[in-house]
Structure formats: structure tokens, C-alpha cells
Amino acid sequence: MKILALDDSESALKLLTGAIAEACPTAEVTAFNKPSELLEYAKENQCSIAFLDIEVWGTSGLTVAEALKEQNPNINIVFVTAYSEYATEAFELYPSGYVMKPVTKEAIERELENLRYPLDNKSSAQLYAQTFGNFEVFSFGIPIKFKYSKTKELFAYLIDRNGAAINTNELCAVLWEDRQDTSNLKAYLRKLISDLLTALKRIGAEDAVLKRHNSIAVIPQKITCDSYEFMKNNTTRKSAFSGQYMAQYSWAEMTAGIFGTH
Secondary structure, eight states, X not given: OEEEEEXXXXXXXXXXHHHHHHHOTTSEEEEESOHHHHHHHHHHSOOSEEEEESEETTEEHHHHXXXXXXXXXXXXXXXXXXXXXXXXHHHTTOOSEEEESSOOHHHHHHHHHXXXXXXXXXXXXXXEEEOBSSOEEEETTEEOOOSSHHHHHHHHHHHXXXXXXXXXXXXXXXXXXXXXXXXXXXXXXXHXXXXXXXXXXXXXXXXXXXXXSSEEEEOGGGOEEHHHHHHTTOHHHHTTOOSOBSTTOGGGHHHHHHHHTO
């Protein structure tokens, strides 16, 4: 998810981008002091949300919002200001929200939960994992391709473990169940891990996985995932759960039961 931030005050812009990063760690936040530079960037980059200071030196955040909406009618505009008297004029542009300064993480979270135009995480996220239904992985809406089909199951299990480090013995036991030829399986597992890391590097998301000598884990904060959002009590994601979780993998049945209790 790409987010724009505009404020001509360096200190206010730093506070704003910090609050956005805290509220949405997986977002790509691009900050600007100058409206012209923001608008030029927005022409070439599809952005989901723009946090705009209403009073910007030399122009108005309202003017910037109008220009952004001409480029992308479904962009979510959130105005940021220290002055409540702008609210009436701002809401004539049908923004998603209005945040008073000083900006806080909690205020940003409220706005993200009540956006006018719901986000399509699958198409806007650098790395998106779909766990409800069948497991699939996307980068900006495009399925990620792996050299080996088993690599996708490896990644699915790592995501299921939600950041817990897994050693090679456990991975072999899960991915190949009762097979006993451990040395051959470990050699194949090394190929799968290499394939996974290569695929993630290809989309610029190699930091989503932490590989150590005899263990591997995902970094949940680096992955946009429907089940992770579900567990954070995100109401938008709650509606996406249809009763199935990674349906193509038998080992996922236990976790599926946990979602069914929420």
C-alpha cells in the first residue's frame, strides 16, 4: 500500500509519517514538503491514501486534493490541520477523514479503519498473502511464481507460524509427513528455501524472511496478510473469512479451527 504525506513543516511531516508508519508498518510512505513534487510523483505512482496538510506554503491542501482526485478519483484523502474551521470547506471534497494536529498513531488507525474507498490489499501490497480459501501469494496483484510448486507450501507454513522460527527437521516432517529419507529431504528443502528467497528478492521483499543457520521465519510486519489482519480485529478483513483457511494443506486444519472461534 502506497501512502502520500504532505506538510511544509519538517517537524510536522516527521510526526505525521512516524504516526502512519506506526499505524501501518507494511505501508510505503512517501513524504513531501512541496505540493508540486507530490503531484508529479502521484502521476507515475498509484497511491491509495494521501494525508494532506490543509495549510501548505504557497498553495492549499484543498487544491492539492482536487488535483489528486482528477488523477485518481478513488484515492482516499485525509486532511491534516491544527484549525477546525477548515472542516466545512474540506468536506465539500468528500474526503475520507480529517485529523487534528498533533497527529497520533491512534488517530491514523481510526482513519485507516474508516476509509471512504476500501483498499484492495491484493493489488496495492508489495507482498500479499491470501490465506482464506486457498493459499496464494501476490505482488501488486500479480501472483508470485516459484521454481518449485512445493516452495509455495513452504512459504504457507512459515506464514501460518506467524513469525515463529522453524528448524529444518520440523519443516521436513510437515512438508513430507512420514517420509524417512531425511538427508535427501533436507537437500531438497535447501533448494526450496533458496527458491523462496530468490522469488522474494525479485519483488524487493527479501526482508520478509529471516534465514538463520538451521531455522527460518517470516517477519509478519513485512507481509500484508488477510489472516494477520483478522487476528488484529480488522473488521474489513473479518468479512473475508469464509470458513476455509489454506484449504489445500491438511496441516492448516488446526489453525482454521482457531479462526472459526472468532
